[in-house]
Amino acid sequence: MTDTTVVSLQDIRDAAHRMAGAVHHTPVIRSRTLDALLGSRVYLKAENLQRIGAFKFRGAYNAIAQLSPAELSRGIAAYSSGNHAQAVALAAAELGSTAVILMPADTPAVKLDAVAGYGAEIVTYDRYTEDRVQIGAALAADRGLTLIPPYEHPHVIAGQGTAALELLDEVGDLDALVVPVGGGGLIAGSGIAAKACNPASASSASNPKPATTPDGPSRRGAGQHPGAAHHRRRAGRRHPGELTFSINRHLIDDIVLVSDDEIRDALRFAADRLKLVLEPSGATGLAALLAGRLTPAPARIGVILSGGNVGAARLGELLA
Amino acid sequence: MTDTTVVSLQDIRDAAHRMAGAVHHTPVIRSRTLDALLGSRVYLKAENLQRIGAFKFRGAYNAIAQLSPAELSRGIAAYSSGNHAQAVALAAAELGSTAVILMPADTPAVKLDAVAGYGAEIVTYDRYTEDRVQIGAALAADRGLTLIPPYEHPHVIAGQGTAALELLDEVGDLDALVVPVGGGGLIAGSGIAAKACNPASASSASNPKPATTPDGPSRRGAGQHPGAAHHRRRAGRRHPGELTFSINRHLIDDIVLVSDDEIRDALRFAADRLKLVLEPSGATGLAALLAGRLTPAPARIGVILSGGNVGAARLGELLA
Numbered sequence: 001m002t003d004t005t006v007v008s009l010q011d012i013r014d015a016a017h018r019m020a021g022a023v024h025h026t027p028v029i030r031s032r033t034l035d036a037l038l039g040s041r042v043y044l045k046a047e048n049l050q051r052i053g054a055f056k057f058r059g060a061y062n063a064i065a066q067l068s069p070a071e072l073s074r075g076i077a078a079y080s081s082g083n084h085a086q087a088v089a090l091a092a093a094e095l096g097s098t099a100v101i102l103m104p105a106d107t108p109a110v111k112l113d114a115v116a117g118y119g120a121e122i123v124t125y126d127r128y129t130e131d132r133v134q135i136g137a138a139l140a141a142d143r144g145l146t147l148i149p150p151y152e153h154p155h156v157i158a159g160q161g162t163a164a165l166e167l168l169d170e171v172g173d174l175d176a177l178v179v180p181v182g183g184g185g186l187i188a189g190s191g192i193a194a195k196a197c198n199p200a201s202a203s204s205a206s207n208p209k210p211a212t213t214p215d216g217p218s219r220r221g222a223g224q225h226p227g228a229a230h231h232r233r234r235a236g237r238r239h240p241g242e243l244t245f246s247i248n249r250h251l252i253d254d255i256v257l258v259s260d261d262e263i264r265d266a267l268r269f270a271a272d273r274l275k276l277v278l279e280p281s282g283a284t285g286l287a288a289l290l291a292g293r294l295t296p297a298p299a300r301i302g303v304i305l306s307g308g309n310v311g312a313a314r315l316g317e318l319l320a
Numbered sequence: 321m322t323d324t325t326v327v328s329l330q331d332i333r334d335a336a337h338r339m340a341g342a343v344h345h346t347p348v349i350r351s352r353t354l355d356a357l358l359g360s361r362v363y364l365k366a367e368n369l370q371r372i373g374a375f376k377f378r379g380a381y382n383a384i385a386q387l388s389p390a391e392l393s394r395g396i397a398a399y400s401s402g403n404h405a406q407a408v409a410l411a412a413a414e415l416g417s418t419a420v421i422l423m424p425a426d427t428p429a430v431k432l433d434a435v436a437g438y439g440a441e442i443v444t445y446d447r448y449t450e451d452r453v454q455i456g457a458a459l460a461a462d463r464g465l466t467l468i469p470p471y472e473h474p475h476v477i478a479g480q481g482t483a484a485l486e487l488l489d490e491v492g493d494l495d496a497l498v499v500p501v502g503g504g505g506l507i508a509g510s511g512i513a514a515k516a517c518n519p520a521s522a523s524s525a526s527n528p529k530p531a532t533t534p535d536g537p538s539r540r541g542a543g544q545h546p547g548a549a550h551h552r553r554r555a556g557r558r559h560p561g562e563l564t565f566s567i568n569r570h571l572i573d574d575i576v577l578v579s580d581d582e583i584r585d586a587l588r589f590a591a592d593r594l595k596l597v598l599e600p601s602g603a604t605g606l607a608a609l610l611a612g613r614l615t616p617a618p619a620r621i622g623v624i625l626s627g628g629n630v631g632a633a634r635l636g637e638l639l640a
Binding site (some may be wrong): 027029032033048049052054133267269271272273274275276277278308311312313315316317318319320 | 346347349352363368369370373394587588591592593594595596597598628631632633635637638639640
């Protein structure tokens, strides 16, 4: 069994059709400076301008839109401290359902407010002593809710893939696509779209470099679990799932690690040159390019700028 | 003689046709939060994502594209410390000409570098003791260059008007259009486009409030010279020209003044909610909306976010 067949290009095209009008067709940003720096043509897909400020709305919307009327009427559950929480809350509201979001008790107030602002109910848990997967499953079972996972779901993956599909439809074939990796849903969907359009194109996963290996290699082979280092670094944080891993090991040609300083340089470049606000995890692809990690740089490169939910005060600190 | 006939809607349509492919069709950004705050539908035209990071590229390109081959071969001159300098430098290069830009000797290095990066020659002057208009005219005469003024030129005004035209073509009729005012070229062109499409629509000029009138009125009548206060506040800075004033006094229905704090709030809102970087002078329209200066708020409001050239370090200070 080939796991990449779990989600097909047609599934992604269907998702794009399903979400038309509800999801923003985000702009592709070009930078003369970036092109000159790499000697390439670089196409930046500005998913920070997506609704809720990140690509996550695509997957949540695509998954919730395929639920039955009965499921929509019982409601949705999700666990997330970040963009997936907002994505599910907004998509549920737009599709006439309700959402219960399981969030860590120490989530910043601004994030809790954003989710509550979309009309969702928030249930908190202690992320140091409790397991969100277990609580989420119990909550869903108790209340008859449908759980929408942040990435371990074919409909979520197909939804995320529409970001790359839009980019490819707009700019044509790419030699390489660089995609930030968290749980792996975005690169799974994007990689399926890119490989289907051009089997020779390379998909690169950009990841923050683990702080524990300051002099470690800046690249790892694609066979390695793309989030292993990420997982070691931040106990309690999410790590790529089995479904996304089983898809991505066939799709990812290269894993590029970028340091915190390189990510900060990318945030500055985005503000200075692109006039865009990016969140650190959404800037790893741009950081990889600016740090010269793609050598030799392919002729036509797509990069997904995956989100911009950083907060003005924190951005101020990062830029100052 | 009606001065608004100096530039017609057809001139603006011709300009849009002339610059197709060279000038970005910038995205229109929507914000659910902003809509809810005003009880209106707000359409934000993101000219900070225009080439050189501001609307100024439109006017410079439209003016230079209409020069004769002989004029292009002799070259262009311009005086500006800011966005117009970059706009003329890039447009001249793209249209096969050369540019000499007169800039204050104390211009920040980053701005000098940007202009030089587009291949222009830079001539500096002392802005405290020398008159840039005089020096610019002499420079142009000596070298046979064609001077492209920052706003006092029908082709520049028609070019700037394409920003509003694109917005109107994309979103349809507006009840009000709010436009930041510097020299008055953007609002002149935008106002002509908006009034031609919908004579009943209101054009509001948004301006920084003069620091010398802390308790002064937040609105002034349209008969008053829109930049008078601005001029008093910053000796040596540009002030609206006679051509733009003669057009704008027929077009501007309302002048809205915003304080530095209100502008800062708008920069924070843009970063937090829109994921966009704005320069302070480019955020005055958004600031007017957020400060509740348009009451009662019309049903459909267009706002031009006119530029984003603030610099990451300065932005960091403003957001922190």
